[in-house]
Amino acid sequence: MKKRRISKAIKIGGVTVGGGASIVVQSMTKTDTRDVMSTIRQIQELEECGCELIRVAVPDDEAAQSLPAIKKNIAIPLIADIHFDYRLALAALTAGVDGLRLNPGNITQPDKVSTIVRAAMERDVPIRIGVNAGSLPKTVNPKLNTAQQMVAIAMQQIRFLEELDFSLIKVSLKAFDVPTTIEAYRNIASKIPYPLHLGITEAGPPRSGIIRSVAGISTLLYAGIGDTIRVSLSSHPREEVFSAYEILKSLDLRQHGPALVTCPSCGRAEVDIISLAAEVEEKLKYIDKPIKVAVMGCEVNGPGEARDADIGIACGKGKAVLFKRGEKIGVVEEGNFIGVLMKEIEDFIIG
């Protein structure tokens, strides 16, 4: 894995993004922002899943007016997502948001952008320059490819903010196309010192959207690029937070709850490993400690294949071998597999 790109640290509320801090997991609400109660409830649910920054859409005045009540009832920093109307950005700042996201394709007039920037500067509120491949301004050079166009628009906006002495900048360059997205981020990563927010835009429903998102985000993270990530899925945002952590866990960038090692099952398996793995996965949802648990399909190969696991079970016909860091510690009869395994896991956690 490449060494992480060193970016300038910025603070969004109490959360540091960039400068070598842990990669921050963020999401966006899907409730109507004007529906204050539902929005607060959704954010609180996301906080419980480990969401560290939350963005809400602010499409009109009523949504802007909901922000103080939302802000008051949540624990994580609140970011307002603004398109088209610069006055909504001002209203969001007045309401006390911790961050702004502006799309340079949707607010293009320099005087309006500078009005927002000055108001953000007064309050030390960072701005994300959030470029989307599909909403580039018409002024972009059509001879450039999409990735280059995205970078050009972002650079133009960055230079504009820098001229106003504003440096609390975070940048995203999102496209549906993964190679385009990767190219854009790799390109801008060497040009600017600011932290990067990674994501694939409009990636789709979970089944395909997770795969598209991981393909883009993990390739960039492996290249050392990225300070905060959002997995955009057409589903409840808790799936976004879950997926974000699984990406970070996969690349050993963060720990977050258990890791589950399970064999895919094959013609050698003598028990229904798929159901067993699903059952263990369900039970592990209630454990938040970073423990590595293995559910393996054959007694002969199992413990060896999962020797890095803290606790595991390797199932044979009618019985299973229980193991701890690759060493056999007991034999369990069928019917007790889950019970004994979960007991061992609890003991391991308590220490």
Add this chain to the structure above:
Amino acid sequence: MKKRRISKAIKIGGVTVGGGASIVVQSMTKTDTRDVMSTIRQIQELEECGCELIRVAVPDDEAAQSLPAIKKNIAIPLIADIHFDYRLALAALTAGVDGLRLNPGNITQPDKVSTIVRAAMERDVPIRIGVNAGSLPKTVNPKLNTAQQMVAIAMQQIRFLEELDFSLIKVSLKAFDVPTTIEAYRNIASKIPYPLHLGITEAGPPRSGIIRSVAGISTLLYAGIGDTIRVSLSSHPREEVFSAYEILKSLDLRQHGPALVTCPSCGRAEVDIISLAAEVEEKLKYIDKPIKVAVMGCEVNGPGEARDADIGIACGKGKAVLFKRGEKIGVVEEGNFIGVLMKEIEDFIIG
């Protein structure tokens, strides 16, 4: 994206792996191989999903004896997965399999390996040297890290096969740990000319296993490495095939059925985009042409954001804009969203 590593082409049955051929999608059955009917049924189902190579476990004589009947009733090449007993490899070759997978950690005696290799050579049957991080032989140098150990074991086996004048070789180096897996493949990629089979081993149940698999496989593919992939999941193998194609589609490496662009929904959406996207996703399962379909949550931003889509719908309050390659072609009333969209998709496909 890096230029693809040029590997030696080998043929497994009628399927070319390596040498610049399309990246091949493979899977493994989860049925008891001795249960011939169930195994054939599962393979036929996988063929329908686009699986191009299928592997079956051959843990005993009865499984080996099932191979001719299985082979006779399937259309894609059959690979026998052998551990421990070299005689099962010989039986599988006699049964007419198109490929063998050997784990150098589990068949270690040189005379037994050479007996298999000679029999494979007579029949022009390729062998995958399938190293798993968890089943490395005890002879490995403990001073090396896991990735280096995996490469060392593979290289030792490769040199042994080369000395026997055997070159129908494919190599895999799988671990649960993604950075370890990536390091191992990157390391061996520059050392040998043979095609590489990519995968993350024991990646887990679908929810976390897909993410872990994609993080490893897509990072390698983006680096130009990999000739065939298997996504190992503790679930029905059709999920493995689906995920494999989604990875390849995400990186523009292959086309396979529709691509679905859907916005994640946010406080700007005026209809339930998540349900709508799920419904469209379900309907698209029956379409096998490569068409890009968009379901967007706001009328203003939607068509622009999804301008690359062939056909799309951008939903506002009570009505939606229908668009074709970013151009508005009509307005649809709520209640007809899906019907009109699907009709347009069908017309587009028929051309």
